[in-house]
Amino acid sequence: MTTTGFTDPRPLYTRATEQAAALIKTVRPEQLAAPTPCTEFDVRGLLSHVVGGTRRIAVVGEGGDGLAVEPVAEGVADDGWAAAYDEVRVRALKAWASDERMTSRVRVPWGEVPGHAALSGYVMEIVTHTWDLAEAVGHPHELDPELAEFALANAQRVLPDSRPRDARTPFDDRREAPEGADAYGRLAAWLGREPLSRA
Numbered sequence: 001m002t003t004t005g006f007t008d009p010r011p012l013y014t015r016a017t018e019q020a021a022a023l024i025k026t027v028r029p030e031q032l033a034a035p036t037p038c039t040e041f042d043v044r045g046l047l048s049h050v051v052g053g054t055r056r057i058a059v060v061g062e063g064g065d066g067l068a069v070e071p072v073a074e075g076v077a078d079d080g081w082a083a084a085y086d087e088v089r090v091r092a093l094k095a096w097a098s099d100e101r102m103t104s105r106v107r108v109p110w111g112e113v114p115g116h117a118a119l120s121g122y123v124m125e126i127v128t129h130t131w132d133l134a135e136a137v138g139h140p141h142e143l144d145p146e147l148a149e150f151a152l153a154n155a156q157r158v159l160p161d162s163r164p165r166d167a168r169t170p171f172d173d174r175r176e177a178p179e180g181a182d183a184y185g186r187l188a189a190w191l192g193r194e195p196l197s198r199a
Contacts, residue, residue, distance in 0.1 A: 029078040061095025127151040148183035
């Protein structure tokens, strides 16, 4: 998985999308209005963002202008989110399949970077949003800890404490992870999230 000078994120992105797809399949229509740790979204809004954001990722991988793609999905039926996500994730995996895409520069919301760095960022995003969704729907599946460890390492690299977070940063200020937190708990805390209260 390690290529010249960087870890190839494609296998991890594939696994992360498979994990997200399996979780999305468990979401019931009556859960769509539930809150998530990503405070700007309820479950429906989060699914819209995941599907729309993955469409943006696919366009970037295809060499198009991903910044012209709004990271939202409109018109998806309450029972259509799993199919909508499967469609765009397969497109994204195909778009990022070539070795050339790993080293060519692409434009993403946080700048112009090599493809491997962009896709690593998207691993962080989908893994984080998968945890958000799992929190919202009660953790029906165990989540892959290796994906969270990779996402956390990336988050610590691109969002170190020395970098201020402002209105352009899509994550809140870092929180302290609870003692004994697993990789997902540490990732969530680094990105400013808190678990939902089950009281």
